[in-house]
Amino acid sequence: xxxxxxxxxxLRTPSTTALLAAELSQAVDEAFVGAAPQVNxxxxxxxxxQVNxxxxxNAGSQVTIEVIEVRQHAHAIVDHxxxxxxxxxxxxxxxxxxxxxxxxxxxxxxxASYSGLFKSFIDVIEPDALANKPVLLAATGGxxxxxxxxxxxxxxxxxxxxxxPVRTGVYAATADxxxxxxxxxxxxxxxxxxxxxxxxLAPSAGLVPTRxxxxxxxxxxxxxxxxxxxxxxxxxxxxxxxxxx
Amino acid sequence: xQFGLFTVADVTTDPTTQRTPTEHERIKAQVEIGVVADQVGxxxxxxxxxxxxxxxxxxxxxxxxxxxxxxxxxMVSTATTLITTTDPVRIAEDYATLQxxxxxxxxxxxxxxxxxxxxxxxxxxxxxxxxxxxENYSLLHQLWRDDVVNWQGRFRTPLHGFTATPRPLDGVPxxxxxxxxxxxxxxxxxxxxxxxxxSNHIFWPPRHTQQMVELYRSRFEHYGHGRADxxxxxxxxxxxxGATSQAAISEFRPYFDHAPVYGGGPSLEEFLDxxxxxxxxxxxxxxxxxxxxxxxxxxxxxLFLMDHAGLPQATVLKQIELLGTEVVPVLRxxxxxxxxxxxxxxxxxxxLVAAAHRQSTPNPEPSQSLDPQEQS
Numbered sequence: 001x002x003x004x005x006x007x008x009x010x011l012r013t014p015s016t017t018a019l020l021a022a023e024l025s026q027a028v029d030e031a032f033v034g035a036a037p038q039v040n041x042x043x044x045x046x047x048x049x050q051v052n053x054x055x056x057x058n059a060g061s062q063v064t065i066e067v068i069e070v071r072q073h074a075h076a077i078v079d080h081x082x083x084x085x086x087x088x089x090x091x092x093x094x095x096x097x098x099x100x101x102x103x104x105x106x107x108x109x110x111x112a113s114y115s116g117l118f119k120s121f122i123d124v125i126e127p128d129a130l131a132n133k134p135v136l137l138a139a140t141g142g143x144x145x146x147x148x149x150x151x152x153x154x155x156x157x158x159x160x161x162x163x164x165p166v167r168t169g170v171y172a173a174t175a176d177x178x179x180x181x182x183x184x185x186x187x188x189x190x191x192x193x194x195x196x197x198x199x200x201l202a203p204s205a206g207l208v209p210t211r212x213x214x215x216x217x218x219x220x221x222x223x224x225x226x227x228x229x230x231x232x233x234x235x236x237x238x239x240x241x242x243x244x245x
Numbered sequence: 246x247q248f249g250l251f252t253v254a255d256v257t258t259d260p261t262t263q264r265t266p267t268e269h270e271r272i273k274a275q276v277e278i279g280v281v282a283d284q285v286g287x288x289x290x291x292x293x294x295x296x297x298x299x300x301x302x303x304x305x306x307x308x309x310x311x312x313x314x315x316x317x318x319x320m321v322s323t324a325t326t327l328i329t330t331t332d333p334v335r336i337a338e339d340y341a342t343l344q345x346x347x348x349x350x351x352x353x354x355x356x357x358x359x360x361x362x363x364x365x366x367x368x369x370x371x372x373x374x375x376x377x378x379x380e381n382y383s384l385l386h387q388l389w390r391d392d393v394v395n396w397q398g399r400f401r402t403p404l405h406g407f408t409a410t411p412r413p414l415d416g417v418p419x420x421x422x423x424x425x426x427x428x429x430x431x432x433x434x435x436x437x438x439x440x441x442x443x444s445n446h447i448f449w450p451p452r453h454t455q456q457m458v459e460l461y462r463s464r465f466e467h468y469g470h471g472r473a474d475x476x477x478x479x480x481x482x483x484x485x486x487g488a489t490s491q492a493a494i495s496e497f498r499p500y501f502d503h504a505p506v507y508g509g510g511p512s513l514e515e516f517l518d519x520x521x522x523x524x525x526x527x528x529x530x531x532x533x534x535x536x537x538x539x540x541x542x543x544x545x546x547x548l549f550l551m552d553h554a555g556l557p558q559a560t561v562l563k564q565i566e567l568l569g570t571e572v573v574p575v576l577r578x579x580x581x582x583x584x585x586x587x588x589x590x591x592x593x594x595x596x597l598v599a600a601a602h603r604q605s606t607p608n609p610e611p612s613q614s615l616d617p618q619e620q621s
Contacts, residue, residue, distance in 0.1 A: 082510035085450055087519070230456060233429045236437040236468075243380040245399050 002063045002200060004028055005100035009070040009107045009118035016140045018069075020172045021106045023185075024138055025065045027193035028104060032063040035197045066100070068093045070121045077117065080124045090124070098129035102136070102200040103163070105154070109141035113153045122157065128231075131162035134199035136192050138170040147171040166195035246580050247591045248573045249289025250282050250565065251324035251481060251548040254302040257555035260503035266558075268301045272308075274558045275301075278551075279312035281562050283319035285569025291324035291354060291548055294331075296363050299505075306339040313347040320593075321347065324443075324481070324548065325356025325424045328385070329377040330367040332401065336381075337388040337409040344414045349594025354422040354443050354479075355382060357431070369400070375430050376400070382421075382434065389418035417601050420592045422479055422546075425457060432457045436464030441477035441592070446537070447550060448506060450519050454480065455540040462542070475589055479546035480537055483522050483553065486567040490525040497524050504554035527571040534572075535579055543584050545591035547576070 006025050010017030070077075076090040086094055097103065107118040137154050141147070150169035158165045168191045176185040254275050258265040266274065279290040292309060295302040302308075309321040321343075326336060343351050357378050358364075364371040380398045387394055388409040397403035413419065422441035425431035426449065435442040442461040444454040462473035470476070487493025494513065501513045501524075516522050523533040534547065549568060552561045590596070 079511045079515075083448065083507075085453075085519075087511070087515070230429055230460060233433070233460070236433050239375070239379050239430060239433065240383070243376050243383070243399055245397050 002032070002102075003096075003100045004063060004065045004102045004104060004196070004200070005097050006065060006067045006104040007070060007097065007106065007118075007121070008067065009115055009121065010140075011071055011108070011115075011117070015108075016172060016174060016177065017106050017108050019177065020138055020140050020170070021067060021104070023189055024104050024106065024136065024170065024193065025067065027189040028136070028196060029063065029065055031190070031193035031197035032201075034194065035201055066096055068096060070117055073121065074117060077120045077124060081120060086124065094125060094129075097125055100133070102134040102196055103130075104136040104138065104196070105158070106138040106140070107154070109139055109146045109149050112146050113149060114139070114157070119157075122161070125161075128162070130158070132203070133163045134196055134203075135163045135165045136168075136170070136196045137165050138172075138192075140172045140174075142174055144171075144173045144175075147173070164199060166192060166199055168192035168195055246544070246577065246584075247288040247320070247546040248568075248576060249287045249291065249319070249322075249546070249548050250278065250551055250568075251291040251293070252278060252550065252552050253293035253295060253324075254300050255505070255553065256299040256301060257505065257553075259555040259557055260499050262557075265555075270558075271301050274552070274561070275308060276312055276315070277558065278561065278565065279319065279321070280315050281565050282569070283316035285566055287319060287565070287569050287573065289320045289322055289546065289548060291322040293324050294327050294356075294358075295360065296330075296366060297360060306343050309351065310343055310346055313343075313350060319350075321351045322422075323353045325354045325358075327358045327363070328355040328381050329357045329374055330363050330369050331381075333381045333385040333388065334401075334404070334407075334409060336385055338411075340419055341389065341409065341411050341413050344419050344594070345411055349414050349419075349598075351594075352420040352422065352592075354424045354441075356424040357428070359426075373400070375428070378431065379434060382423075382438075386418075386438065389413050414594065415598050415601075417594065417597045419594075420597060422477075427453055427457070429457070429460055432461040433464055436461050436470075436476070437468055439465065439468065439470035441479060441545070443479035443546070444481065444541075446481040446521050447483045448520060451521055451537075451540055454521075458541045458544075472587075474542055474585060475587065477589070477591065478541055478544035479548065479591075480521075480541060480544060481548050481550065482534065482537070483550040484530050484534070484564075484568065484572070485524045485551075486527050486530055486564060486572065487524075488526065490529055493525050493529075500554040500556055507554070527567060527575075530572055531575050531579070534576055535583075538580065538583060543580075543588040545589070 006021050008017050008021035073090045073093065076087040080086045080090060107114040110116065135158055137150050137158065139150050139154065150171055155165055155169070168188055170188045170192050172185055176183065179185065252275060254271055256266060256268060256271050275292065282290045290312065292305045293302045294305045305323050305326060313321050340353055357374050361371055369377060377400055380400055384396055384398065384401070387396065392408055392412065394404050394407045420441065422443040423431050423435035424443040424445065426445045432442055442458065444457055446454045458478055462476045465471065465476035466473040485493055485497040487496055498513055501507050507516065513524070517524060521537065523530040538544065551564045551568065
C-alpha cells in the first residue's frame with residue numbers, strides 16, 4: 001500500500017492553501033495511475049479532505065492520499081512544544097507523516113517565508129522521520145512576489161531534515177485560481193506530481209527506503225518486536241568501544 | 246517495596262501568594278522534608294543535583310549527610326547524581342564516605358542531567374554526553390571495586406596507582422540506579438552491570454516508561470543477571486492528595502497552571518489523562534499508582550515528587566503526612582498481594598553484603614568466623 005500524506009497549513013476555511021492541496025492531491029493520484037502499466041479502474045476524489053482512490057500504482061499496489069490539516073492541531077502543536085509529547089490526535093497524524101511513502105507540503109507565505117504554524121508542525125516531527133522521504137514542495141501567496149520562498153526557505157528546511165524534495169516546486173498566487181484550464185499552475189502541478197510518483201516508485205540510487213519493513217511480511221521473524229529493536233538502541237559493547245581512548 | 250520522595254530543590258514562587266522562598270528557607274525545607282518523611286515511615290528520600298538557579302541542589306552529599314544524621318530509618322539517595330559532569334573520583338569518595346557515615350543507609354541514582362550549560366561550566370562537551378556517562382560510570386565502578394586503579398580514558402586525566410578512599414563499607418559498593426527519561430543507552434548500561442533502572446515517569450505519557458523498562462528487563466536477562474522479572478526497577482511519580490477529588494484538583498490547579506514545567510500547556514485534566522500525574526483523594530491516588538504495575542511489571546521502588554511548583558512548605562509537609570499515613574500503607578499491602586513469586590525486594594546494604602558473602606563462601610564452615618578482624 002503506497003501512501004502519500006498531504007500536509008496543508010491553510011488557516012481559513014475555505015483557503016487557497018486547501019485548494020492547492022486538493023489540486024495537488026488529484027494530480028498525485030493521476031500521476032501514480034499514469035506511472036503504472038495497469039488501466040485506471042476509476043477513483044473517488046474528495047476535494048475537502050481525504051482522497052481514497054481505487055487507482056492502481058506500481059505492480060498492483062494502491063495509492064492512498066491522506067490529507068493532514070495543520071490548523072486542526074494548532075493548540076496541540078504548541079502543547080507539544082511546551083511538554084515534549086503529542087496529544088493522541090496529533091500523535092496519530094505524526095505517525096501518518098512518518099509512515100507515508102511520500103509527502104506533499106503546502107504552506108501559505110507569511111512574511112516572505114513559510115508560516116510559523118507550518119514550521120511548528122515540522123518542528124514536532126521526530127528528527128529522522130523525514131529522512132530520504134520524497135517530498136513535493138508547494139506554497140500559496142497573495143501575489144507572485146514571493147514565489148521563490150519555495151527555493152529560499154522551504155527547500156533548505158526540507159533538505160536539512162534529510163528529505164528528498166522533487167525538482168519542481170508549485171506556487172499558486174491568488175490570481176492563478178482565475179486562470180484558464182491548462183494554465184501554468186496546472187502544468188506545474190502535473191509535472192511535480194509526476195516527479196513525486198516517479199521518486200516514490202523508484203527511489204534515488206543510494207538512498208535507503210524510509211519505512212521499516214512490514215513486520216507481518218517478514219517470514220520467520222518473531223512477530224513481537226524485541227525491545228532491542230527500538231530506534232536509538234546500541235548494544236553495550238559498542239557503547240564501551242566508543243569511549244576507548 | 247520501597248516508597249519515598251524525590252526533590253530537586255527548585256526555588257519557585259508560590260503563585261497564590263506571589264511569595265518566593267529564600268535559598269536559605271528552601272535548603273532548610275529540603276532537610277525538613279527528609280526528616281518528616283522519616284517520621285511518617287517512608288523508606289527513601291532522594292535529592293537532586295543542579296548547578297544553576299532556580300535550584301539549590303549543588304551539594305547533594307552534604308545535604309544527605311545532614312539529613313541522615315537527624316533520621317533513623319529512612320534511606321538517603323539521589324535523583325540524580327550527575328555522572329556526566331561530576332568527576333567520578335569525587336563521586337567515589339563522597340558517596341563512600343556517606344556510606345560509612347550512614348552505616349549503609351544510602352544508595353544513589355545516576356543521571357546525565359538536563360541542563361545544557363552545565364557541561365561547559367565543568368569543562369565538558371554536551372555532544373559527548375552519552376560517552377561521558379558510559380566512561381565515567383565505568384571508572385566509578387572500578388574505583389569502588391579495585392583497591393589500586395590504573396586507568397586512562399577520553400574525558401578525564403589518567404590515574405596511576407590511585408586508591409579511592411574510603412574503601413566501600415564492608416567491601417560492598419553502594420547500590421546504583423541508573424535514571425533515564427528517554428535514553429535507551431542508559432537502560433542498556435543498567436542492564437549490562439546488573440544495576441537498578443529508574444524511570445523518571447513524570448511529565449510524559451506512560452508509553453516512554455514502558456518501552457524503557459521493557460528494554461532494561463530484556464537486556465538484564467540477556468546479560469545473565471537473572472530473569473527479566475527479577476530486574477530492579479524504580480519509578481518516579483507526582484501526587485497531590487486531597488480530602489476529595491474536587492478538593493485536590495482545585496487546591497493543586499493554581500500551582501499546576503503556573504508551574505515552570507506544566508504552565509501554559511495542556512490543562513490539568515489533559516495531563517491527568519495522558520501522564521502518570523495523580524491528583525485526587527487518597528483512594529484515587531492509590532488506584533492510579535497501583536495501575537503503574539500494569540505496564541512496568543512488579544517493581545522495587547516508587548518515589549513521589551511532592552514539593553514542586555511553589556507549593557508552600559506547610560502544604561508539602563501535610564502532603565507527606567497524607568502520603569505516609571493514608572496512601573503508602575495501602576500501596577504496600579496491595580502491591581505485596583499482587584507481586585509475583587521470586588520477584589526480589591530493592592537491594593539494601595545488608596542484602597548486598599549477604600549476597601556478597603554467599604558468593605564468596607558457597608559452602609561456609611559452621612565454625613568459620615565472619616568477622617574480618619578475626620581472619621588472618
